[in-house]
Amino acid sequence: MPTVSRIFIKASLLYLIGALLSGVAMHVPLWPKFAALFPTYVHLFVVGWLTQLIFGVALWLFPKKSREQPRGWEWLSWGCFATLNIGLLMRAVAEPGLIFGDAAGVFGWLLVASAALQWLGAIAFVVNIWPRIKGRR
Amino acid sequence: MPKLSIWAIRAACVHLVFGWTIGSLMLAEKGWSTPWSVFDWLPAHIHMLLFGWMVQLAFGVAYWMLPTFGRDRGRPQLAIAAVVFVNAAVALAVVHVFDVLPAWPVFAAEALAAVSFSIHAWPRIKAFGA
Numbered sequence: 001m002p003t004v005s006r007i008f009i010k011a012s013l014l015y016l017i018g019a020l021l022s023g024v025a026m027h028v029p030l031w032p033k034f035a036a037l038f039p040t041y042v043h044l045f046v047v048g049w050l051t052q053l054i055f056g057v058a059l060w061l062f063p064k065k066s067r068e069q070p071r072g073w074e075w076l077s078w079g080c081f082a083t084l085n086i087g088l089l090m091r092a093v094a095e096p097g098l099i100f101g102d103a104a105g106v107f108g109w110l111l112v113a114s115a116a117l118q119w120l121g122a123i124a125f126v127v128n129i130w131p132r133i134k135g136r137r
Numbered sequence: 138m139p140k141l142s143i144w145a146i147r148a149a150c151v152h153l154v155f156g157w158t159i160g161s162l163m164l165a166e167k168g169w170s171t172p173w174s175v176f177d178w179l180p181a182h183i184h185m186l187l188f189g190w191m192v193q194l195a196f197g198v199a200y201w202m203l204p205t206f207g208r209d210r211g212r213p214q215l216a217i218a219a220v221v222f223v224n225a226a227v228a229l230a231v232v233h234v235f236d237v238l239p240a241w242p243v244f245a246a247e248a249l250a251a252v253s254f255s256i257h258a259w260p261r262i263k264a265f266g267a
Contacts, residue, residue: 046186054194063138091164098167111168119161126150133146135138 001060004077008056011085015048018092033100040095047118048088055080055125062132072128080124087117138201141213145197145220152189152227156182177234184230188247193223196254203261215257222250 001009022041025034059077064070071077094110101107138146159182162175200216210216226246232238 050191054191094168108168112165115161115164115168118164119157122153122157126154130147130150133138133143133150135140135143 002071004071004074004081005056005060008052008059008081011081012049012052012056015044015052015088019044019049036099037096040092043088044092047084052084055084058125058129062129063134063136065131072132076124076128080121080128082121083117083124084121087114087119087121090114090117139210141216141220142197142201145193145200148220148224149190149194149197152185152193156185156190160186180240181227181230181234184227184243184247188223188250189227192247192250193220196220196223196250199254199258203258204263204265204267205261211261212257215253219250219254219257222246222253226250 019041022037022044025031026037026041028034059071065072090110091114094107094114097107098111159175159178163179163182166175196216196219200210205211223246226243229238229243229246233240233243
């Protein structure tokens with residue numbers, strides 16, 4: 001398994017734990033405001049866990065692009081990992097910040113940056129995997 | 138990778154791009170108020186990413202990877218139907234955003250996709266060589 005796939009899959013497992021812990025926090029009766037964390041919980045689960053697991057496995061198992069570049073552009077895979085994770089972690093901080101904090105401006109801009117980074121991550125994945133969606137030739 | 142898988146996985150990637158773009162716009166809108174709102178597109182975002190992307194990707198990969206009967210993949214028409222139904226469901230989900238269609242046809246198309254693919258895949262869930 002290539003290094004980038006291992007990192008994607010291990011990160012996805014950490015997000016799975018994080019998502020489920022945020023699910024617990026949402027349902028602790030002492031902290032009713034945490035129920036507003038539902039979108040954060042869902043996206044930690046669906047983006048952090050499921051999507052990253054898919055990205056990691058696809059980069060590993062899909063047909064090779066070429067002999068010279070078997071797994072496409074390596075730098076693009078790392079770029080995808082970096083932008084997706086920085087963006088998602090920014091969301092995990094900024095979305096609760098917007099609910100609980102008073103610095104709406106800072107958290108608001110963090111959310112905008114988070115959206116842009118995660119968008120770049122998904123585009124990087126599609127650009128990199130597209131030439132690998134092919135038959136034997 | 139067989140042709141149907143190539144088409145399904147490429148279509149899944151297209152749904153990923155569109156669904157993800159809507160999601161990114163909605164997230165940005167939470168932090169930066171805009172004169173327009175993309176939140177009406179939330180159901181389309183969900184259907185594009187859960188069904189158009191994830192379910193269709195699973196169909197494409199399963200059609201490619203599940204055990205075959207020699208060189209035969211069983212009844213490919215059912216797998217083709219499943220891919221058509223998934224894409225029709227997402228298209229209907231987009232139409233539903235404009236309030237010209239009830240939601241049930243979207244879910245009906247998704248259910249038909251599930252039934253078609255399950256009937257196709259059922260006999261292929263077996264030991265290799267069996």
